[in-house]
Amino acid sequence: MTVFSFGLVKTMIQDISPQQLSIEYTPREITDSDLVFCFKEGQVLCGNGFSLPLASQMDCSSFTYLFSVGKQGCFLAFTEDCAIPEGFEFENTNVFRGSMPKHVAFAGMTARHLCEWYEANRYCGHCREPMSHDQNERMLKCPSCGNRVYPAIAPVVIVAVSHGNKLLLTKFAGGEYRNYALVSGFIEIGESAEDAVRREVMEETGVSVKGLRYYKSQPWGFSNSLLLGFCAELDGSPVLTVDKTELSEAVWVEREDIETTFDDYSLTNEMICHFKGLI
Numbered sequence: 001m002t003v004f005s006f007g008l009v010k011t012m013i014q015d016i017s018p019q020q021l022s023i024e025y026t027p028r029e030i031t032d033s034d035l036v037f038c039f040k041e042g043q044v045l046c047g048n049g050f051s052l053p054l055a056s057q058m059d060c061s062s063f064t065y066l067f068s069v070g071k072q073g074c075f076l077a078f079t080e081d082c083a084i085p086e087g088f089e090f091e092n093t094n095v096f097r098g099s100m101p102k103h104v105a106f107a108g109m110t111a112r113h114l115c116e117w118y119e120a121n122r123y124c125g126h127c128r129e130p131m132s133h134d135q136n137e138r139m140l141k142c143p144s145c146g147n148r149v150y151p152a153i154a155p156v157v158i159v160a161v162s163h164g165n166k167l168l169l170t171k172f173a174g175g176e177y178r179n180y181a182l183v184s185g186f187i188e189i190g191e192s193a194e195d196a197v198r199r200e201v202m203e204e205t206g207v208s209v210k211g212l213r214y215y216k217s218q219p220w221g222f223s224n225s226l227l228l229g230f231c232a233e234l235d236g237s238p239v240l241t242v243d244k245t246e247l248s249e250a251v252w253v254e255r256e257d258i259e260t261t262f263d264d265y266s267l268t269n270e271m272i273c274h275f276k277g278l279i
Helices: 102-120 195-206 268-278
Strands: 004-006 036-038 043-046 064-069 072-076 089-092 152-165 167-174 182-187 209-220 225-234 245-255 258-262
Touching: 036 043, 064 167, 072 102, 102 209, 152 195, 152 209, 152 268, 167 182, 167 195, 167 268, 182 195, 195 209, 195 225, 195 245, 209 268, 225 268, 258 268
Parallel strands: 004 258, 036 072, 152 225
Antiparallel strands: 043 089, 064 072, 152 167, 152 182, 167 245, 209 225
């Protein structure tokens, strides 16, 4: 019997109550007790015990306001504007997968998303002049031609496809994640989320689906995305034809063959545990 291991999810990374992420753009002056996020090539600056630096510990020429978590402000510092303080070094952003308090980890994922947006839009895509930060909203504006750029959020569908007592599980062909997951993919221009579900399942596994039901969503800063979870049922033949450019494997797995371990991180795990009947 083949056994697959997944995480049991009670709440996900964005469920940070009683803390609250206030994403509204209300810039203010930085204080010594505010958190500072500093990223470099997919890594984040951390101290001992994977603690993030406070403003009082950073020697930077400038800070960019991001948002607040509770009463604590969160700011972005670019590496070229800072001296790295003693006792701090860059760690893989996988430290957000449980090495920090949940509200700090979720703030870090969101900060990473905004950092990549700021870095990708330093210059105007129309006239190539340097962009300026707007003071009233989270927007970059070109002072030369007036071009305006807002944070980009890419919608992604995640699909739990069932066939009676079986669930369709997949493995990615590339990337760092090697565990079993669900069919997923980016929504294309001019495409509804429901059409994206049907297209992605057919393209990646060669089967059709019916009975689409929306499950829930999750902001996912690692791919600058908003994940939209759907459940669906097999429509027709269960024979799988795997797109090897996207997946290394696709299999139907019996409900009782899915084992679980606790993980409060991802929508994928929660949807698998939902199928298992654990949540």
